[in-house]
């Protein structure tokens with residue numbers, strides 16, 4: 214055995230003993246409500262393609278057309294090779310969708326976070342992050358070198374204390390080129406709990422302290438608002454969010470990530486966001502599919518798909534509550550079935566799979582240790598009979614854990 218493997222194998226063993234072993238499943242069908250694994254057809258609640266757009270003929274046609282006209286790959290970073298029409302058209306569509314001056318796309322949402330925080334913040338600055346923010350925001354906050362403080366999940370009192378502390382450090386340090394910047398980073402809909410940030414009060418709070426806000430709408434874009442543009446738009450707060458972030462890979466049915474905001478913000482990212490500068494431009498078919506997804510979202514069909522999604526969410530919540538599963542107060546497409554122990558979560562996922570239903574188990578480090586769960590995502594593409602089948606399968610597997618005794 215070589216020394217690399219000799220070092221890695223015991224570590225993999227430890228992960229297995231902790232109930233944290235992982236293996237990639239091979240899916241032999243398109244990702245959708247019905248997938249095929251090992252020859253077994255499964256009803257899937259694993260995809261973030263909330264509106265079923267990744268299989269939509271309009272997006273597929275846009276991707277094929279772009280591949281025919283511009284090829285399968287962009288070949289270089291846009292700073293070297295320039296932008297193609299699908300990139301420009303996508304960014305124009307994004308800016309108008311989010312009602313901002315400008316937009317910039319990246320290879321992924323993950324790369325968007327790393328590039329953006331790194332472009333705007335440095336060692337003299339401060340980033341205030343929600344405790345349950347996505348790993349890409351955590352990594353971005355660490356990598357940019359700013360002082361990182363974490364506030365309690367969705368707790369404005371906790372954020373307020375940190376903003377007050379940050380206010381005491383706003384003086385320009387001796388010899389520093391500028392005074393410290395303070396950036397609040399959070400999500401509008403959280404990726405593992407499906408709950409919603411108290412956005413209206415959060416925006417007012419960051420304004421009182423003259424801090425900036427980056428809002429990641431990865432799980433809200435496509436689901437909220439009259440044009441499905443996200444929660445900030447739904448609450449008419451879009452112009453008070455400094456930096457809108459999102460992914461093109463979930464409800465938009467394509468791939469990539471984006472920032473929407475002012476022209477100055479986008480210009481600065483083009484100069485400084487390393488994951489934009491040193492990375493090949495998004496593939497033309499992916500960019501064209503995303504632009505088609507944005508058009509579709511805002512169309513009557515987008516509206517009816519979104520309405521169907523919310524109807525499905527209501528039905529799933531109703532059925533799960535009847536089976537005794539405690540659900541978050543704020544309804545959303547992400548429904549966490551919190552089990553607790555890592556092994557219990559994988560065992561529950563395995564028994565559901567035996568009943569033909571695929572709901573992925575989520576464990577540390579995606580969630581805290583001991584907070585393992587099944588992460589069930591509802592799609593507009595689920596049919597009423599799919600939801601009935603989910604309920605029937607859940608009725609045949611171990612019931613939800615008893616809630617801990619209340620101290621009320």
Ligand SMILES: *Cc1c(COP(=O)(O)O)cnc(C)c1O
Nearest residue numbers: 321322323347404431460462469
């Ligand atoms: C999925 C996700 C991302 C990353 O987006 P990708 O395009 O998949 O890299 C960022 N933030 C949140 C909250 C997410 O759930």
